[in-house]
Amino acid sequence: MLRSARLILLPASVFALAICHATWRDGWTRVEAQGGAAAPQARADRATVARHVDRARLMRDVATLASPSFEGRQTGTPGGLKAREWIAQQFASMRLTPVNDAAFMQTFTIAPSNVRDTRPGSRSSRAEYPAANIVGRVAGSDSRGTTIVITAHYDHEGIRDGVLYPGADDNASGVAALLAAARHFTMTQPRHPLVFAALDGEELGQHGAKALIASNLLPRGRIGLNINLDMVSRSDANEIYAAGTFYSPWQIPILQDVQARTSVKILFGHDRPAHLGGGLEDWTHSSDHGPFHDAGVPFVYFGVEDHSDYHKPTDTADRFDRRFFGDVADMIVEAIWTFDRRLD
Numbered sequence: 138m139l140r141s142a143r144l145i146l147l148p149a150s151v152f153a154l155a156i157c158h159a160t161w162r163d164g165w166t167r168v169e170a171q172g173g174a175a176a177p178q179a180r181a182d183r184a185t186v187a188r189h190v191d192r193a194r195l196m197r198d199v200a201t202l203a204s205p206s207f208e209g210r211q212t213g214t215p216g217g218l219k220a221r222e223w224i225a226q227q228f229a230s231m232r233l234t235p236v237n238d239a240a241f242m243q244t245f246t247i248a249p250s251n252v253r254d255t256r257p258g259s260r261s262s263r264a265e266y267p268a269a270n271i272v273g274r275v276a277g278s279d280s281r282g283t284t285i286v287i288t289a290h291y292d293h294e295g296i297r298d299g300v301l302y303p304g305a306d307d308n309a310s311g312v313a314a315l316l317a318a319a320r321h322f323t324m325t326q327p328r329h330p331l332v333f334a335a336l337d338g339e340e341l342g343q344h345g346a347k348a349l350i351a352s353n354l355l356p357r358g359r360i361g362l363n364i365n366l367d368m369v370s371r372s373d374a375n376e377i378y379a380a381g382t383f384y385s386p387w388q389i390p391i392l393q394d395v396q397a398r399t400s401v402k403i404l405f406g407h408d409r410p411a412h413l414g415g416g417l418e419d420w421t422h423s424s425d426h427g428p429f430h431d432a433g434v435p436f437v438y439f440g441v442e443d444h445s446d447y448h449k450p451t452d453t454a455d456r457f458d459r460r461f462f463g464d465v466a467d468m469i470v471e472a473i474w475t476f477d478r479r480l481d
Contacts, residue, residue: 187398189470190317192463202309209302211295213266224271233273243270245348253342268337275331282329283361289315290339305454311366314466327477346425363436365426370462372441380408385435399468
């Protein structure tokens with residue numbers, strides 16, 4: 138994720154997809170989520186917390202993706218290529234359905250002219266960036282239902298001046314949580330079709346999300362929600378933000394329901410434009426949910442606030458609070474399950 142810069146938004150028509158307007162079986166009351174406001178229900182006690190995730194495997198997945206052999210997973214580098222192959226192997230092992238014939242790969246290229254610099258002086262002289270999303274599906278019990286798309290970018294900053302940027306929180310953590318959720322729903326069939334997409338090129342300008350939206354891999358007119366995971370493993374305050382409720386306030390009672398079954402404090406905010414008095418930095422276009430939002434798709438983005446190791450070589454897996462990360466991964470699975478049950 139890159140939060141210190143903002144993209145110049147292209148017209149929504151560039152990425153436009155017609156989507157159906159979601160309705161909710163229990164109705165909803167419009168609630169304005171103020172910056173930093175928490176879901177008002179008390180957090181669940183440990184006895185009522187939902188458990189879904191193999192936490193040892195969760196940490197192994199993060200450690201693998203953030204290991205030196207993956208070289209910081211920069212788009213188009215040997216480490217990035219190794220990461221995409223490893224994720225595709227995970228998708229195959231859990232028997233997700235490939236979205237592209239018999240393969241999980243959606244390949245695309247990024248022209249240097251379209252690359253966003255992640256650091257001063259970082260622009261590459263290469264002719265183009267070869268990139269690939271890894272995309273798989275889980276069939277829903279109701280084939281007529283709208284599709285829920287779960288995303289997490291796997292690319293990071295690679296090796297710079299001989300120094301490895303492992304990107305454990307940003308965003309090996311989101312990919313590990315996505316894999317944990319995919320494993321869960323291959324064993325427990327959802328009501329809605331689910332698409333799990335590990336995206337490339339986020340650090341260069343959210344190119345993976347844009348390529349996925351522009352492709353025929355998603356059902357046009359049938360995307361009900363994007364759930365994006367980016368930096369979900371570190372918070373000394375035991376807090377995570379669920380951004381997106383400013384634009385889709387019907388999500389608030391759903392997330393309040395999830396709050397009742399997690400010990401992690403879910404906060405609302407980081408989604409109100411500054412000119413409307415947001416108070417907090419606006420993350421609406423800070424990660425891969427941004428292109429979905431521009432295409433008219435409702436989103437909920439789970440992420441923590443920046444920490445001292447953000448975009449630094451010290452963003453390593455050994456700095457995680459394993460309990461917090463496990464609790465967040467369980468909460469994410471519970472959130473997907475809850476949205477799946479209540480989205481029409």
